[in-house]
Amino acid sequence: MLNLKTIRKIINLGPLIFLYYLSLSEIDSHFENYFEILSFNIQLIIIYFWVSKRPEALGGGHVFFAGLINDVVIGFPLGISSLSYLVVSLVATYVKNMTVNTRITTDWFTFFIAIFFSNLILFILLSRFSEITVSVTEISYNTFFTLIFFPFFWFLFTYYNSIVTTGRNV
Amino acid sequence: MSSSRDDFSIAFRSALLQRGAAQKFSLVFLIIIASIIFFLDIYGFGFMKPIRSIINDGIYRVSLVASSPSRFIPQATGSVTNLFNIKSENEELKKELEVYRQKELSVEYLTNQNKNLRKILESDENLFKEHYVLSKVLIDKSSPYLKSIIINKGSKAGILKGMPVIDKEYLVGRIVEINYLSSRVLLLNDLNSRIPVTFGEDGVQAILKGSGGSRPVLEYLPEGYVVEEGLDVFTSGKDGIFFAGSPIGTTVEKGEVKLFSESSQLSFVKVDLSKQKKEAF
Numbered sequence: 001m002l003n004l005k006t007i008r009k010i011i012n013l014g015p016l017i018f019l020y021y022l023s024l025s026e027i028d029s030h031f032e033n034y035f036e037i038l039s040f041n042i043q044l045i046i047i048y049f050w051v052s053k054r055p056e057a058l059g060g061g062h063v064f065f066a067g068l069i070n071d072v073v074i075g076f077p078l079g080i081s082s083l084s085y086l087v088v089s090l091v092a093t094y095v096k097n098m099t100v101n102t103r104i105t106t107d108w109f110t111f112f113i114a115i116f117f118s119n120l121i122l123f124i125l126l127s128r129f130s131e132i133t134v135s136v137t138e139i140s141y142n143t144f145f146t147l148i149f150f151p152f153f154w155f156l157f158t159y160y161n162s163i164v165t166t167g168r169n170v
Numbered sequence: 171m172s173s174s175r176d177d178f179s180i181a182f183r184s185a186l187l188q189r190g191a192a193q194k195f196s197l198v199f200l201i202i203i204a205s206i207i208f209f210l211d212i213y214g215f216g217f218m219k220p221i222r223s224i225i226n227d228g229i230y231r232v233s234l235v236a237s238s239p240s241r242f243i244p245q246a247t248g249s250v251t252n253l254f255n256i257k258s259e260n261e262e263l264k265k266e267l268e269v270y271r272q273k274e275l276s277v278e279y280l281t282n283q284n285k286n287l288r289k290i291l292e293s294d295e296n297l298f299k300e301h302y303v304l305s306k307v308l309i310d311k312s313s314p315y316l317k318s319i320i321i322n323k324g325s326k327a328g329i330l331k332g333m334p335v336i337d338k339e340y341l342v343g344r345i346v347e348i349n350y351l352s353s354r355v356l357l358l359n360d361l362n363s364r365i366p367v368t369f370g371e372d373g374v375q376a377i378l379k380g381s382g383g384s385r386p387v388l389e390y391l392p393e394g395y396v397v398e399e400g401l402d403v404f405t406s407g408k409d410g411i412f413f414a415g416s417p418i419g420t421t422v423e424k425g426e427v428k429l430f431s432e433s434s435q436l437s438f439v440k441v442d443l444s445k446q447k448k449e450a451f
Contacts, residue, residue, distance in 0.1 A: 024229070025236040025311075039314035064200045068207070072229040074313045075347065075354055078222065079208030086201050093197065097181040126315075129212050133361050134315045135382050142314050 015050045015057050023070040040145040044088050045153045048111050051092035063089050077130050087118045111150050119143050223349040230320050230352045234308045302440040303327050317360035324349045334412045334442045340430040341416040357433045359386050368406040385426040397425045
């Protein structure tokens with residue numbers, strides 16, 4: 001029987017499990033059957049949110065390994081997704097260091113900066129160093145829709161975070 | 171001015187170098203490690219190939235297990251829907267069966283005729299023998315950037331890079347990465363895919379280029395040529411990798427090709443090993 005402590009521990013590890021599961025499993029956020037250009041990157045949203053709100057839930061090492069796994073599953077050169085994810089982590093950590101109180105609007109704006117640099121690095125490394133051709137349009141659509149869906153996940157994760165942190169500071 | 175610049179550099183340095191209570195590595199350390207791994211993989215140093223192959227095989231297997239719940243739900247809902255459709259489908263199938271019975275007679279006639287014609291042509295029977303390896307699709311994670319699938323056969327089964335992959339009779343892609351127990355298939359609609367094709371009564375030659383979307387496009391057509399809709403597209407075999415005459419799809423508007431095989435619905439595919447056998451001799 002799972003006791004309350006174990007359940008709490010699993011809930012605490014939720015973002016980490018979700019990140020690894022998304023990188024490892026077949027589940028994707030590319031809905032080409034419904035709307036050809038609709039694709040977004042949930043991993044970037046998870047990393048940005050949890051690194052900026054509760055960095056102890058998502059360490060840099062895990063972000064790095066999730067990126068490596070994602071590269072193997074997708075078929076990208078090893079390390080490219082890790083770099084892309086770490087750039088998002090870097091911006092999130094910087095924002096966390098610079099700001100005291102954040103609202104969804106400030107998070108949304110800074111998230112745009114994070115995914116812009118993240119996808120820019122992904123595009124430059126892929127087009128400059130690998131034989132894989134990626135379309136700027138596809139990357140732009142992906143960036144756009146990731147940004148559009150950010151508020152939805154922001155509210156979802158904020159609610160989850162409130163469940164996790166309830167009673168912790170009492 | 172200078173104090174704001176100082177603030178920026180302090181915060182940036184702190185973001186790069188600091189380690190929280192639960193963090194074992196700083197971000198700058200991880201970024202350097204990721205960059206080293208990237209360049210080692212890109213420039214294909216000898217020792218990286220077996221390492222990558224082992225990592226790939228391991229992660230593909232784990233990914234298959236991790237993806238099983240996501241596969242089960244659509245299968246279960248599909249089964250319920252199928253149950254409701256069975257009766258009406260049965261009626262339609264009975265009608266179709268009658269049509270096929272009549273067609274069977276003409277097929278038999280045509281088969282005999284075909285055999286006789288081959289004898290006349292003194293064609294090499296071995297050329298028509300099938301050398302296929304049946305493989306299960308392990309992962310078909312759809313990425314917005316890369317359209318590929320992972321199959322459960324690799325170099326152990328004799329698969330080589332570049333071999334054509336077929337679903338039923340239709341070409342779906344080619345092998346681009348081989349591991350010992352698995353391989354990656356680049357699908358025809360991937361942006362990096364280029365296949366020489368032929369179509370129409372005049373045998374027009376073109377290159378079928380993946381668009382990144384669901385429909386690849388015909389390129390390098392004769393000057394001023396307008397592609398009609400509804401023409402069947404086949405491999406031309408000019409690249410020496412694919413046999414000529416493998417069906418691919420049908421032309422639709424704007425020179426696009428609607429593929430016969432739906433890439434998101436692949437469960438089992440066949441890898442054509444015949445080119446390897448031919449090269450061996």
